[in-house]
Amino acid sequence: MADLLRISGLKASVEDKEILKGVDLTVNDGEVHVIMGPNGAGKSTLGSVIIGDPRYEITGGSVFFDGEDITGEDTDKIVKKGIFLTFQNPIEVPGITLANFIKTALEAQTGERIKMWDFKKKLEATMKVLQMNPEYADRDLNVGFSGGEKKKAEILQMLMLKPKLAILDETDSGLDVDAVHVVSKGVEEYKKNVGGALIIITHSTRILESLKVDKTHVLIDGKIVTDGDAALIDTINEEGFERYTA
């Protein structure tokens, strides 16, 4: 399998505070990687820096995607290459419906006008997979959505945009068992139909139950301190992060 994402010695700061202190990570086509770590380790920052969040300053290292150096590029240009990040706290955007937002994003990605009829059909079918009430399509983006509906809306966007790499930032946090099940089903659907790679940032393992994890990484204090296969998840669950923080 070819390199899809290659991060080398990545350092990033926010307001002069260094958060990432030299991260190395390689994700190949179609692989599923899990990033675990205690609160404040820099897991979410890593996702944000990959997509070029301007709040973070990259102070060292590089990010290559699909053979191209994307370090420091604008967010919209990076994600158009095929990267998708789910937000931990999806933003409410009054005035723009969920459907219009996804359609605009798809058009931005392809550079072509999308036929309304085809789009609606596809959107409805995808919402059905996620057990979303179709009325949500015409509601303002994330406005008044419950925590679960917001996370489903993120997965819906992922399924519609079909990225080569999806980064799920604690998509399962704050969800009840049923909602996690639905979100997991959406992730499975992504793997089955899109076949893209996944980086899953998580504290829990519920979302991983139906996925074949290729690699697990432990991020502590801005650095990946250990890597392993799926078995590392169980080890962490049993022993916690203490042995890596000492």
Added chain:
Amino acid sequence: MMKINNLPARTWNHLNMNDTSVSLDLTCAGPLDYEEELPAGVDRVTGRGISPFSDRPLRTGLGTEFDMAMGDTGIKPSGYIVSEKNKIEMPVYQTFKYDSEDDCNVNLMDYTIGENGCLTVIQNFVSEETAKEKTAIVQNRYTIAKGGSLTIVQIQALSDNFTFFSDIGGHIDNDGNFKLVQIILGGGRNYYGSFTDLVGKSSKVDVDVAYSLNRQQTLDMNYVGNHCGKLSESDINVSGVMKGEAKKLFRGTIDFHCGCSGSKGAELENVLLIDDTIVNQTIPLILCDEEDVEGAHGATIGRLDDNILLYLNSRGIEKSEAYALMERAKLDAVAGQIKDKRTRDYVAAKIDEMTA
């Protein structure tokens, strides 16, 4: 020079917001022969169609000087009368196509809504993009009797060569209501004013305005909810987007007079600023001569929130597209207030054209 859009209570002169001076040559002014679709049940008369139910002078938003100047033109108003209990389902469609060689067109419209009568008027102002410099004036005056209802929808998509005046004012009796929806997409120099005299108990006015200003367009506004009747309500919402070197001045006044106990008024302005070269002025005013009232005003003025911009960027939507999306959202929100589907579709197409 004539002073228009006078603020009901003056503020510091150096702010230049108390009123606006305009030079208006009405010597050659004549009415535009507008196209109309008139539903059955509306009586059309020539001459002042207003039958005031009180001896109060009828005031309009652009002000007394302007109103008098309109009277002095000698142009006969077009009157529309809806008799009592007559609820007209279909709107009156009026299309003002400014394609003549006239330098100045003035149209005066009067509406009298009888007790429990109901009418919607949709006014559409259009011109060719290449139209010559000209002035277009439309004045709408109304009286709404007990339980009556009048809705005026104005869609203005004139070329930048136009100086456009929209002057509105009227009385509302007990339980009557007036709704005004204005979508301002064009015009080089725009002057809008609306004065609603809430005379009756539980009378109500709702104003929803959306505008998109670009290049060197200007917009000067004055909206007044004049509360006299008990339990009267006013709600003024103005939302817009400013780009280029556009200038805008919004005056919004909720005026609670002695005796209007239990009344409520709110005004809200929401402006999205895109370029640094725009000039944006706002003066929200709540005047209070009565203790038992509720008045509120708020404003959201600024650039697109960084978090929203990042979220849109994270889905591949670049900054300019993100702003276009938000511009569209603001216009759509007000366009959604229009109940008539034909007009809604027309406005959607116009907004598409503009934001494409």
